Amino acid sequence: SAVISQKPSRDICQRGTSLTIQCQVDSQVTMMFWYRQQPGQSLTLIATANQGSEATYESGFVIDKFPISRPNLTFSTLTVSNMSPEDSSIYLCSVEDPGLAGDETGYNEQFFGPGTRLTVL
Amino acid sequence: KQEVTQIPAALSVPEGENLVLNCSFTDSAIYNLQWFRQDPGKGLTSLLLIQSSQREQTSGRLNASLDKSSGRSTLYIAASQPGDSATYLCAVIRGSGGGADGLTFGKGTHLIIQP
Numbered sequence: 269s270a271v272i273s274q275k276p277s278r279d280i281c282q283r284g285t286s287l288t289i290q291c292q293v294d295s296q297v298t299m300m301f302w303y304r305q306q307p308g309q310s311l312t313l314i315a316t317a318n319q320g321s322e323a324t325y326e327s328g329f330v331i332d333k334f335p336i337s338r339p340n341l342t343f344s345t346l347t348v349s350n351m352s353p354e355d356s357s358i359y360l361c362s363v364e365d366p367g368l369a370g371d372e373t374g375y376n377e378q379f380f381g382p383g384t385r386l387t388v389l
Numbered sequence: 390k391q392e393v394t395q396i397p398a399a400l401s402v403p404e405g406e407n408l409v410l411n412c413s414f415t416d417s418a419i420y421n422l423q424w425f426r427q428d429p430g431k432g433l434t435s436l437l438l439i440q441s442s443q444r445e446q447t448s449g450r451l452n453a454s455l456d457k458s459s460g461r462s463t464l465y466i467a468a469s470q471p472g473d474s475a476t477y478l479c480a481v482i483r484g485s486g487g488g489a490d491g492l493t494f495g496k497g498t499h500l501i502i503q504p
Binding site: 269301303309310311312313316326360362377378379380381382383385 | 423425430431432433434435438478480490491492493494495496497
């Protein structure tokens with residue numbers, strides 16, 4: 269399976285500032301996703317990071333607040349802009365790993381990075 | 390809109406017991422279902438993936454079943470150990486026509502195995 273790393277692992281930020289989270293994968297993957305896990309809640313999909321084009325955002329999430337870059341097939345960044353305490357969450361990236369067969373049918377397993385724990389004061 | 394529900398929300402059992410975690414989803418048009426565990430302060434570890442055409446998957450002491458028509462999945466853990474203590478998450482792939490898509494998660498079952 270793909271090995272995924274995220275930077276930073278945690279951060280404490282001031283209200284009104286922005287933080288960029290990096291996600292690095294050890295192999296080329298087509299699909300990368302960003303999720304948010306608010307305290308005591310489950311994971312919610314923020315957006316799909318598309319290589320070479322604009323990210324696809326879920327309802328309730330907008331590009332101005334969560335700009336995403338995907339410059340190549342192994343790397344993506346998520347920026348949390350103009351932060352407020354309500355943005356305090358764990359942010360996780362995930363990838364779909366087509367496995368050895370390179371199957372792109374959508375049955376592929378998804379793997380997650382270790383997450384970035386963000387606290388906004 | 391797909392909704393995923395996990396029951397129970399929390400479970401505490403003595404070591405050695407067999408246990409079942411339940412997951413239900415409202416839209417049966419899924420492509421696959423995936424079970425994860427999440428340890429405190431850490432990311433998610435994939436446990437099992439069941440394709441929509443399959444009925445069950447096994448890995449070691451874990452067995453996951455899928456009844457797509459009724460919108461249900463179970464995760465069976467045999468001979469539980471203290472190391473199994475974690476939050477277990479069920480997630481389904483939303484599908485609008487094949488290809489990869491994001492996951493819709495349940496809120497998880499917080500499992501404690503008492504030594």
